[in-house]
């Protein structure tokens with residue numbers, strides 16, 4: 001593997017403390033040719049209901065595959081839509097991240113894909129505890145009890161993600177408020 005995926009944070013930004021963080025932006029050299037046709041507006045924030053109910057369909061391979069309509073890597077590569085979907089990913093592009101893919105189960109988001117990347121290997125590397133990739137049975141072969149137990153883990157994962165996102169938002173707002181207060185105090189002095 002020559003590429004190191006960049007993990008995206010709970011609110012769509014990458015964790016800056018992550019050692020795998022890769023600079024991205026107008027100064028960063030593009031890693032692959034731009035795909036103007038693949039640009040999408042930033043998706044609206046998903047509600048809990050969407051995650052809980054609608055995302056349940058992504059247990060089906062075909063539903064995951066259908067999200068990769070505008071995926072940049074199709075031929076002469078290993079991270080094809082088929083391999084991405086088989087590894088549990090769905091395509092969740094944003095305005096500045098056309099190649100963002102997210103595991104529908106552990107909600108790990110990865111971007112910065114290279115054509116020769118192996119989706120399952122990347123998934124295992126970045127989210128080794130993901131219960132979906134650790135499954136020993138096919139989804140269709142699970143009993144109802146086994147499926148409900150599995151889906152409970154998915155719900156826990158999304159709740160953890162949402163709580164982390166709210167904490168991060170709160171901390172950012174607190175930082176801004178602190179700056180404003182300090183600025184006011186300085187002006188008064």
Ligand SMILES: [Zn+2]
Pocket residue numbers: 088103104105106107108123127130131132133
């Ligand atoms: Zn996962």
